[in-house]
Amino acid sequence: MTTPSNKKRVLSGMRSTGKLHLGNYVGALENWVRMQNQYDCFFFIADWHALTTDYADTSRVKENSVDVLLDWLAAGLDPERCVMFIQSHVPAHAELHLLLSMITPLGWLERVPTYKEQKENIKEKDLGTYGFLGYPVLQSADILIYKADVVPVGEDQVAHVELTREIARRFNGFYSGKRGEVFPEPQSLLTPTPKLPGTDGRKMSKSYGNAIMLSDPEPVVRQKLKTMVTDPARIRRTDPGNPDLCPVGDLHKIFSSGETMAKVNEGCRSAGIGCIECKGWAADALVQVLNPMQERRQKYADNPRLAWDILEAGSSRARDVAGATMNEVRDAMSISLDYEPPKGPTK
Numbered sequence: 001m002t003t004p005s006n007k008k009r010v011l012s013g014m015r016s017t018g019k020l021h022l023g024n025y026v027g028a029l030e031n032w033v034r035m036q037n038q039y040d041c042f043f044f045i046a047d048w049h050a051l052t053t054d055y056a057d058t059s060r061v062k063e064n065s066v067d068v069l070l071d072w073l074a075a076g077l078d079p080e081r082c083v084m085f086i087q088s089h090v091p092a093h094a095e096l097h098l099l100l101s102m103i104t105p106l107g108w109l110e111r112v113p114t115y116k117e118q119k120e121n122i123k124e125k126d127l128g129t130y131g132f133l134g135y136p137v138l139q140s141a142d143i144l145i146y147k148a149d150v151v152p153v154g155e156d157q158v159a160h161v162e163l164t165r166e167i168a169r170r171f172n173g174f175y176s177g178k179r180g181e182v183f184p185e186p187q188s189l190l191t192p193t194p195k196l197p198g199t200d201g202r203k204m205s206k207s208y209g210n211a212i213m214l215s216d217p218e219p220v221v222r223q224k225l226k227t228m229v230t231d232p233a234r235i236r237r238t239d240p241g242n243p244d245l246c247p248v249g250d251l252h253k254i255f256s257s258g259e260t261m262a263k264v265n266e267g268c269r270s271a272g273i274g275c276i277e278c279k280g281w282a283a284d285a286l287v288q289v290l291n292p293m294q295e296r297r298q299k300y301a302d303n304p305r306l307a308w309d310i311l312e313a314g315s316s317r318a319r320d321v322a323g324a325t326m327n328e329v330r331d332a333m334s335i336s337l338d339y340e341p342p343k344g345p346t347k
Contacts, residue, residue, distance in 0.1 A: 007038070007039055007040040008039055008040065008149040008150055009039065009040045009041075009042065009146060009147065009148050009149050009150075010035055010039040010040065010041045010042065010148060010149070010150055010151070010152060010189070011042045011043075011044075011142065011143050011146050011148035011151055011186075012028070012032065012041075012042075012043055012044075012151060012152050012153075013043060013044040013045065013046040013049070013087065013142060014028070014043075014045060014046060014068055015045075015046045015047075015049050015050045016045050016046065016047040016050045016061055016064040016065040016068055016086075017050060017054075017064055017068075017206070018060070018063075018064040018067045018068070018206075019067045019068075019070075019071060019213050019214065019215050020067075020068060020071040020213070020214050021204055021205075021206060021211035021212060021213050021214060022196060022204060022211070022212045022213075022214065022286075023196050023198075023203070023204035023205070023211065024071075024214075025075060025214060026193070026194055026196045026254060027154065027191075027193045027196070028152070028191070029071070029072065029075045029077075030075070031152060031191045031192075032072075032075075032077060032082075032152070033075055033076040033077060035152065036077060036078060036081040036082040037081065039150070041081070041082035041083065042082070042083045042085070042146050042148070042318060042321075043072070043077065043082055043083070043084050043085075044084070044085050044086065044087050044090075044142065044318070045065045045068050045069065045084075045085070045086045045087060045311070046087050046142070047061050047062075047064075047065055047086055047087055047088050048087050048088050048093070048094075048138065049087070049135060049138065049139070050064070051131065052127075052129075052131050052132045052135045053118075053125055053127065053132065055129070055131070056125075065086055065311070066304060066307055066308065066311075069084065069300075069307050069310065069311055070215075070297050070300050070301055070307060071214050071215065071293075071297065072084060073296060073297065073300050073307065073310070074214060074215075074293040074294065074296045074297035074300075075214070075293055076293075076296075079310045079313065079314065083314045083317050083318055084310060084311060084314040085311060085314035085315040085317070085318040086311055086315055087142065089311070089312070089315035089318075089319075090145075090315060090318045090319050090322050092145055092319065092322035092323060092325070092326045093138070093141050093142055093145060093322065094141075095326060096141040096144065096145050096322075096325075096326065096329065097134075097137055097138045097141040099329065099333065100137050100140055100141055100144075100167055100171065101134060101137050103167070103170055103171060103174060104137050104140075104167055104170075108163060108166065108167075109133050109134065109136055109137070110133075112136050112159060112160065112163060113156075113159050114156070114159075114160075118132075136160055136163050137167070139160055139163075139164065140160075140163060140164040140167045140168075143161075143164050143186050144164065144167070144168055144183045144186075144325075145321075145322045145325050145326070146318075146321055146322065146325070147183065147184055147325060148186045149184065149186060149187065150186060150187050150188070150189040151164075151186050151187070151188060151189060152189045152191045153188050153189070153190065153191065154190070154191060154193045155190065155193075157188075158188050158190070161186060161187075161188040162188075164185075164186055165185040165186065168183040168184070168185050168186075169185060171183060175332040175333050176332065179328065179331070179332065182325075182328050182329060182332050194250075194253070194254050195250050196250065196251070196254065197210075197247035197250050197251075198210025198211055198212075198247075199211075199212070199224050199225075199227055199228045199229070199247075200228075200229055201228075201229045201247045212224055212225075212286065214290060214293055214294075214297075215294060215297060216290070217294070218287050218290075218291070221283055221286055221287060221290065222280075222283045222287075225248075225279045225280075225282055225283040225286070226276070226279060228247060228248055228279060229247055230246050230247065230248055230275045230278075230279075231243075231245050231246040231249075231268075232245075233245070234268075234271075234275060237271070237274050238271050239271060240268070240269055240270060240271045241268040241269065241271070241275075242268070242269065243264050243265055243268050243269070246268070248275070248278055248279055248282050249264065249268070251282045251285070251286070252264050252278075252281070252282055252285070255282070255285040255286055255288075255289055256281065256282065256285040257285070260281050260285065263281070264278055264281065
């Protein structure tokens with residue numbers, strides 16, 4: 001893969017939690033596919049980040065990583081147009097994380113909004129670990145080691161990019177020398193995140209058991225849609241509804257054509273159609289999106305070695321870039337691997 005020098009660099013990743021769902025696609029992956037034509041993109045599978053909450057059982061980490069990659073390739077990420085790699089296959093992430101942790105004040109980590117939020121919401125796991133508290137520093141290392149210009153995020157992740165900017169600023173303040181500043185301060189690139197409910201009306205999530213997976217075959221998609229909650233005002237078939245208050249209506253807004261959306265609006269508000277018919281139209285739209293993805297996915301699923309080779313090639317490319325950055329970091333901190341004895345008079 002050759003990289004045009006005039007393209008800005010993007011860095012983003014996903015935890016290795018296995019097969020992806022429609023929320024992952026709409027919230028990030030669809031945008032990544034567009035970005036690979038505009039930016040120098042580095043996308044990584046964050047297997048170390050997965051350990052911050054799932055450290056007790058690591059038996060499926062590698063299998064989950066491959067499943068994530070298969071869904072990336074199915075969605076349209078192209079190894080000729082972006083770098084895809086596994087975080088743990090680039091050890092420099094861990095080295096930079098360690099060095100940045102030496103200069104990051106504890107208070108900066110304790111104020112990260114998602115830290116308290118996840119500790120409150122994930123009660124079944126012990127998150128009182130150094131790894132969980134320090135994962136924003138690892139995120140900063142992930143970004144800074146590639147000198148990313150922009151990081152695509154939703155609004156809930158802006159605080160993480162701002163922390164990365166603060167850490168970069170602090171590092172540069174301590175260690176900038178004859179070469180100038182080591183790290184550029186990355187910018188958040190706010191990405192549109194359409195409201196995508198799960199089958200129970202809550203945010204789509206595998207942990208809620210309400211997700212439609214990118215790999216779900218057509219019969220499964222249609223069955224899941226049949227059970228999806230609708231506008232609570234439509235108790236009887238003759239009751240008019242409001243697509244703006246209906247989770248199925250939210251799916252239509254994202255995936256259905258303008259023509260179908262017009263039929264939904266008119267038919268639902270007048271009670272001219274029932275929820276079963278409306279759900280069928282939504283399923284039709286989803287299947288049109290998912291079928292081509294699943295055909296692409298199957299090509300790689302039939303040859304998993306090819307998928308793994310893509311990750312290894314991407315990891316090799318990532319190691320080259322990360323290694324060059326770490327040489328600068330060590331030099332700036334006067335801990336480079338080379339040793340030059342001090343100059344002085346010889347006897």
